[in-house]
Amino acid sequence: MRYCVQIAGVGGQGVLLASSVLGHAAMAAGHKLAMSEVHGMAQRGGSVLSTLRFGDEALSPLEATGQADLLLGFEPVETYRMLNLANKDTYIVMNLQPTVPVKVSMGAESYPAIDDIVANIRSVTDRLITLNATELATQAGKAVAANAALIGATAGVKDFPLERSLLEETLLETVPERFKEINAKAFQLGYETVRSAV
Amino acid sequence: MERLLDDSGKLLVLGNEAIVRGCIEAGVAFASTYPGTPSSEIGNTLQKIGQKAGVYFEFSTNEKVALEAAAAAAISGVRSFAFMKHVGVNVAADPLMTLAYSGVDGGMVILTADDPSCHSSQNEQDNRYYSMLSLLPMFEPATPAEAKEMIKEAFKVSEELKSPVLFRTTTRVNHARGVIELSKPEQEPAKGKFVKDACRFVNIPAFARMNRLKLLERSEAARRVSESSPYNTIEGEGQVGIITSGVSYTYAKEWMEDVSILKLGMSSPLPEDLVARFIRDKDMVIIVEELEPYLEDQVLRVARQNGISTPIFGKRTGHLPRAFEYNPDVISNIGIVPVREGREPLSPPPMTLPTRPPMLCAGCPHRATFYALKKAVGKEGAIYSSDIGCYTLGIQPPFETADLVMCMGGSVGAAGGFSAVTDQRVVAIIGDSTFFHTGVPPLMNATFNGHKFVLVIVDNRATAMTGHQPHPGTGRSHGGRDTPALAIEPLVKACGVEHVVTVDPLDVKSTQKAIKGALEHDGISVVVSQSPCPLELKKRRVLQVSTYAVDQDKCVKCYHCVEALACTAFYRDGEDVMIDPDLCIGCGVCAKICPRGAMGVVE
Structure with missing residues (x-):
């Protein structure tokens, strides 16, 4: 068995934290794993990608184009940018909350309509699941728990090989005591959103 | 940890x-x-x-x-x-x-x-x-x-x-x-x-x-x-031989099928006898290595010296690229050996997506320095000789304050050359850590040889880009040793610079005035623009965060803030300029540059 998660987002969004939680859960489940992440210059608000591969033979830190089992998109444009990492069988979980680049604010570039992004993805796959992680996190108590909602969403994806309880425990271990409740709630909301979509 | x-x-x-x-x-x-x-x-x-x-x-x-x-x-x-x-x-x-x-x-x-x-x-x-x-x-x-x-x-x-x-x-x-x-x-x-x-x-x-x-x-x-190194090993059976080292091994191992792999963990000196034995009876050998044909050229030599005629493929034969890192796709596209089959990638309809290059963070003091610098330089312009650090990101509009970036300390050395052969105004920009690294000798060179330029030392009290490591200007306080911080201004003066001013870039007006004064000075002048990196303060939990918002009644939609300051916390909601409360750290620079005073602190 080999399973690959690609996580696309913007530097500073918590992509590293999410991949770390998934990685630790995969290790706890007894899998071999290989991961790669982006540090350094790109973390200053640039596009970032984390790769997690686990299973019997995972050795390479990178995955081939089109071979992701799950594409976890922290941001709509970044998800679209990385769509060629997915194939028709890949589940795509996408956060609908945009992070607007400065050049767009300056009026030099434009940000496409979210509906167009969603429609374009749906035109090539029926495995897109969308959620607004920021809204779910706000509902849970704090917008910064958006991360937890997306990890919860991952747990809800069909055939995802790691147990929901394991993912939740691993996530909560990384969270300070006073934020555990909010994160657990956000995790659950993310999980339920994906479950009800399937 | x-x-x-x-x-x-x-x-x-x-x-x-x-x-x-x-x-x-x-x-x-x-x-x-x-x-x-x-x-x-x-x-x-x-x-x-x-x-x-x-x-x-x-x-x-x-x-x-x-x-x-x-x-x-x-x-x-x-x-x-x-x-x-x-x-x-x-x-x-x-x-x-x-x-x-x-x-x-x-x-x-x-x-x-x-x-x-x-x-x-x-x-x-x-x-x-x-x-x-x-x-x-x-x-x-x-x-x-x-x-x-x-x-x-x-x-x-x-x-x-x-x-x-x-x-x-x-x-x-x-x-x-x-x-x-x-x-x-x-x-x-x-x-x-x-x-x-x-x-x-x-x-x-x-x-x-x-x-x-x-x-x-x-x-x-x-x-x-x-x-005989335990890290130079042969694995797998097959008439196709792969010689590889480093991370390229993982791509070859997982994606190439029916090959024998010579993995060189101790890659230098090349184990020539081992290589000769490995390649002698193979049908073909492929060298899988990133960047230059380092192993490939040596394997070609070993083959020649040992009278081995096995075909050797790699960069020299055009089968593998020389530029950029490898990945599984590079292996999959090699064409001369069976590889693990993959599924067809999605090809979504083309969309024009906004670019997302790395940017100066919201509240970064470099942004304030660059704003003041561009104002002070004005329409006449200047050559911006920049250096290695977060401030290299000044290359982005609206600042475009990086016309040359070569290497650590290179900003100051090159500024001397520009000043010697051109009639253009020259501004060198260097960070605090980079100044200590290799910026001091070229500054001495500049006063010694009578060059004329302005050096702006953007001193954010850390080696910020790489994760806020300490440097002589901050002193150290780890490993049981505490040392005092070395002040930049006396060091600059000791290099023979007569015109030195230290400013706080968040005080935009004073900074602009100081840079203007430096530009008018005949000789080397240095402006130390000093304000700590907010990310570093945040890490130490000493950052005082306040949040600014735009009073839409006062805002006249002139867009000076987004066009000339371009803070990452700004976004547009229709005609309105908004400030993202999750990103704003309250540096207050936007409030200082707004011609209508439309920005203010909110609760």
């Missing part, structure tokens, strides 16, 4: 943390660096746990100093470890080349963290050639777990040969994450003693000639070690 100090157990760690654990298990007593991506987290980890692990660790002022200090430690008989990014080895190359002549007594490993694809670098030079140039042995790990074990082997080989050993990683090893198993650290001496031996350590010409011959002997001994 503390768990890296345990005696047993399994941990999921970053490659750079695995390397630190390897050093701890190898009984390293001395470690030094100048921070640089992708090697930075090695230093950050040692800063936190080095002392507890019995490792003396320092952030040196530059890589040359780091290597010299580590060389002295190894010559004194302890195990020492110097590490840096690939271009850092250029800075350290001077001592490196002659240290190879002297050799060492305690084991010494010099890590070069190469960056194929230039993820965070100005070039993607292949530092395996430093091994060929210096005649020092070299190891190349493929994964974090292997890096940890291989470090120990590298120290063993170093002591066996009495030679420093190079250890070459790449971004996909340093910033890969994998599982390591902890084992008990070796007991190695923590204190050394230097025994004088002028013939070895004082390379005057007469001694250097003797040491050159000894170096050639050591290099041949190293080749014999390489021939």
